[in-house]
Amino acid sequence: MTTVLIVDDQPMQRFGFRMLLESQDDMTVAGEAANGAEAVRLVSELRPDVALMDIRMPGLDGIEATRRIVAAGDRTRVLILTTFDLDEYAYAGLRAGASGFLVKDAQPEELLAGIRAVASGDAVVAPSLTRRLLDAYAEKLPAPGETDALAQDARLAQLTDREREILTVIGQGWTNTEIAERFHLAESTVKTHVGRILAKTGSRDRVQAVILAYDTKLVKPS
Amino acid sequence: MTTVLIVDDQPMQRFGFRMLLESQDDMTVAGEAANGAEAVRLVSELRPDVALMDIRMPGLDGIEATRRIVAAGDRTRVLILTTFDLDEYAYAGLRAGASGFLVKDAQPEELLAGIRAVASGDAVVAPSLTRRLLDAYAEKLPAPGETDALAQDARLAQLTDREREILTVIGQGWTNTEIAERFHLAESTVKTHVGRILAKTGSRDRVQAVILAYDTKLVKPS
DNA sequence: GCGGTTCTAGTACCCCGGTACGACAGCCGC
């Protein structure tokens, strides 16, 4: 069962969302908030799976509320909903750590699919924005040729591709739970991988693995 | 009317797609191709709106075919479809200039919505991949204000000398027990310090503290 | 002297991380 917190300053808008969500038998509305401050408070209190977040609200807006929710380290994923797909909003929302960004005039099915995707650790972005996201991403890609000047360390060389991939995100601070969610693996699988990484690299725990990742430039300082 | 070219080496797979597409009154199948070379040829000949492209095919694969179609400057958008959401495939496909990337086990509605989005110039990406895309994108973003490096220094500045000292050895991989022994402290004291360090720096656990230590150059790669 | 800060220390509790098994499916090379 996916629990959802509805955040919107317009009562009728909240009502509409509530009706839609309650009509689904795998979803339930954990609560409603009319502004950002209330949203932050209710998230920490109710710990919903997903916060459906409007942007324009009196007082604390949706962006800032998202930032605080993400910063608090709660497991709640934020799905931003707004009337217009203005770039600034989207970018700001994504920077704030939102897991998704959809426009309100989306089809109900799209909205529901978005909520389910976000709840399961995936992310969703309105199609109109995805294009720009891809363009920006393409620029960031290492280049058609080869994948970077891969860190050649004897310890890293023993790792399989999968293990190196996982070590990379360990180096970015991901917990086993997060790795499992975002890679769609069981936590036990992640633990197996981590155990092998530690054994192969001679690391005592993931902290030393992180240090190794930095020292070998597998992960670079941000 | 959206015209679609189906590219897949498996006849049954093509048949399935054809049935699905023909059931829609705003879509029509322009043709079918069983490999990459045929796809490139048919695109230039039929000029469909969208090419539904499988990746694994004998001869010219979907990635290379996509690259050539895009390079040819045709108006045809390529939507890549594959069985598994392997990173390499996705990255390669996006680099090649595809307008979208979906997994074959997606719901038919998702697939259709994806085709319509791509045909209208938008882009679509499978939810499972969007997450990683967002993460990568977030890294690329310049950061809210001008903060970043300075902000992290600000977080370090809040620490007392003792705390900074302890954060340094945390960054070197020491456990609480080791810190207690070598600093002649009780482990409970170390835990108190660590807890305050995490709170002040906004780190979730010592792993993130290690990352912070490296990013701020408090600890330097060996 | 008194309040604020820092360092120290303790207890109690819970959860995540790591280990130690075993198991199976797919793939590749011999």
Added chain:
DNA sequence: GCGGCTGTCGTACCGGGGTACTAGAACCGC
């Protein structure tokens, strides 16, 4: 075909890490 490697998943267990409190001692500045 068979064995080895890889990736996946499961269960069970334990210890360290982190949190939430409280609290005393030393120091400093007003």
